[in-house]
Amino acid sequence: MKDAEFSAGLEEFTYRLHDKLCHANPCQNIIYSxxxxxxxxxxLRMGATEGSATAKELDEGLCFYGRDLQEVADSFDAVLKSYKECRVLKMVNGLYVMNGLEVGGQFANILEKKFHSKPMEIDFGSKQAASIINKWVESQTNNLVKDIISPKVLSQDSRLLLINAIHFKGNWSIKFQESHTHEEKFFGPGKPVMVRMMHVSDSFSFVVLPKLEATALKMDYSACNLAMIFILPDEKSNLTSLEQKLPGTSLQALSSSMNLEKVDVKIPSFKAEFQQELSQAFKLMDMNRIFGDQAEFGAMLKSPAPLFVSKIIHKAFIEVNEVGTEAAAATAVVVTMRSMPAPQPLPKVFHANRPFFYAIYDKTHGILFAGHFTTNKDDKDEKCDRCTYGNECTS
Incomplete structure (x- = not known):
C-alpha cells in the first residue's frame, strides 16, 4: 500500500469515526488519535483468520481497500520507521499475552517485524496487571495518558491486550507572544465564556472554503513536516454543519489549495482530555463480528481458543498554547476468551472565537490527531442550549 493510499484510508477512517464520536458526545471537546x-x-487484523468474514469486516471498516495482509503490515512498518526519525513524535506498540500462552507464529512475526512489538507475558487475573500496563502507557506518553486500563476491564479470561501509544510535542514555526494573549469571549454552546485568546499577525497558509461555509488556516510546526489545520465555520454556519461536510474533503487537497497570506490570527489556548470505549463506534462502522461468538482470530494463539474483543479503550490529551502543541493518546484492545502598510492589502482574518475543527497531520502519512473545540468548560452535567434533539448538537 503506497503512502498516498495509507493516508487516504486513514482520512476516510477518521471522518467515519469522528461522526460517531460527535454523536455520542454532543457539545463536548473531542480529541483522539x-x-x-x-x-x-x-x-488485531493481523490475528484474524485469513479469508474469514472477520478479516473482511476489519479490512472494510479500517479502510484497507482490499489490500492483502502483507501490504497492510508493510504500510504500518513504513509509518513507524518514518516517525522514529522525528524527534517531536513518539509512537510505540505493545502486545501483552496471558502467562503460559504462546502467540501464533505468523502473528508474532508480523507484530515484531512490522508493528515493532514483541509479546510481553502478564497475568491478567492479578491485581497488578492494570497498573503494569498503565505505567507502560504513561512512560510512553510523557505521563499525559494515565489510567487507561481499569482493573475491572481485565480478568482471568483475558488472553491478549494490543496497545498503541503516541506522544507529540511540537513548537510552532511562528509562535504567539504571550504578551499578546488576552481574555476574550468565546461563543460556544450556551452562554459565551471567557477564554485565553492567543493573537499573532503573520504569513500563514490560508484558504476560504465556500462549499464548506468555512475558512481554514494551517500553522506549521518547526520539525518533521508536521502542521495543525484549523477549520472555522462561517458565522452564518456552525460546527455540526461543517463536520457533516468534511467526509467529502481531503485535507491534503485542502492544504494544497491554500495560499500564503498575511493573516490576523486569534486561537484559544486550550487543554482537552477525552476518553471513549469504542466498541459501539466500531459496531456502527460495521465491524461487529470481533465482539461476539462469530469472531475468527485463529492466527493469534498457537493453541486454538474462542477469542473475541471485549473492549477497545481510547484516551487522548491535547494542550495548545503560545509555544506549540503537546498531544498524546493510547488505544488498548482487550481480547478475551470468548482528533500593514497602506499600499499592501489588509490581512485576512481568522478569529476562532466559536467552535472549530482541527487536525494535526503530516502530508505523507495523514492525520495523527483530530478533534474539535467547543468550550473551555469542564462541567459535563451542564447541557448546552442546543443539545435538544437526541444526541445531535447544532452548535
Whole structure:
C-alpha cells in the first residue's frame, strides 16, 4: 500500500469515526488519535483468520481497500520507521499475552517485524496487571495518558491486550507572544465564556472554503513536516454543519489549495482530555463480528481458543498554547476468551472565537490527531442550549 493510499484510508477512517464520536458526545471537546486507533485495530487484523468474514469486516471498516495482509503490515512498518526519525513524535506498540500462552507464529512475526512489538507475558487475573500496563502507557506518553486500563476491564479470561501509544510535542514555526494573549469571549454552546485568546499577525497558509461555509488556516510546526489545520465555520454556519461536510474533503487537497497570506490570527489556548470505549463506534462502522461468538482470530494463539474483543479503550490529551502543541493518546484492545502598510492589502482574518475543527497531520502519512473545540468548560452535567434533539448538537 503506497503512502498516498495509507493516508487516504486513514482520512476516510477518521471522518467515519469522528461522526460517531460527535454523536455520542454532543457539545463536548473531542480529541483522539485516529492513527493510534487504526494501528491497534490493524494489529488485531493481523490475528484474524485469513479469508474469514472477520478479516473482511476489519479490512472494510479500517479502510484497507482490499489490500492483502502483507501490504497492510508493510504500510504500518513504513509509518513507524518514518516517525522514529522525528524527534517531536513518539509512537510505540505493545502486545501483552496471558502467562503460559504462546502467540501464533505468523502473528508474532508480523507484530515484531512490522508493528515493532514483541509479546510481553502478564497475568491478567492479578491485581497488578492494570497498573503494569498503565505505567507502560504513561512512560510512553510523557505521563499525559494515565489510567487507561481499569482493573475491572481485565480478568482471568483475558488472553491478549494490543496497545498503541503516541506522544507529540511540537513548537510552532511562528509562535504567539504571550504578551499578546488576552481574555476574550468565546461563543460556544450556551452562554459565551471567557477564554485565553492567543493573537499573532503573520504569513500563514490560508484558504476560504465556500462549499464548506468555512475558512481554514494551517500553522506549521518547526520539525518533521508536521502542521495543525484549523477549520472555522462561517458565522452564518456552525460546527455540526461543517463536520457533516468534511467526509467529502481531503485535507491534503485542502492544504494544497491554500495560499500564503498575511493573516490576523486569534486561537484559544486550550487543554482537552477525552476518553471513549469504542466498541459501539466500531459496531456502527460495521465491524461487529470481533465482539461476539462469530469472531475468527485463529492466527493469534498457537493453541486454538474462542477469542473475541471485549473492549477497545481510547484516551487522548491535547494542550495548545503560545509555544506549540503537546498531544498524546493510547488505544488498548482487550481480547478475551470468548482528533500593514497602506499600499499592501489588509490581512485576512481568522478569529476562532466559536467552535472549530482541527487536525494535526503530516502530508505523507495523514492525520495523527483530530478533534474539535467547543468550550473551555469542564462541567459535563451542564447541557448546552442546543443539545435538544437526541444526541445531535447544532452548535
Amino acid at each position: 485516529p492513527l493510534s486507533i487504526r494501528t491497534s485495530a490493524g494489529m
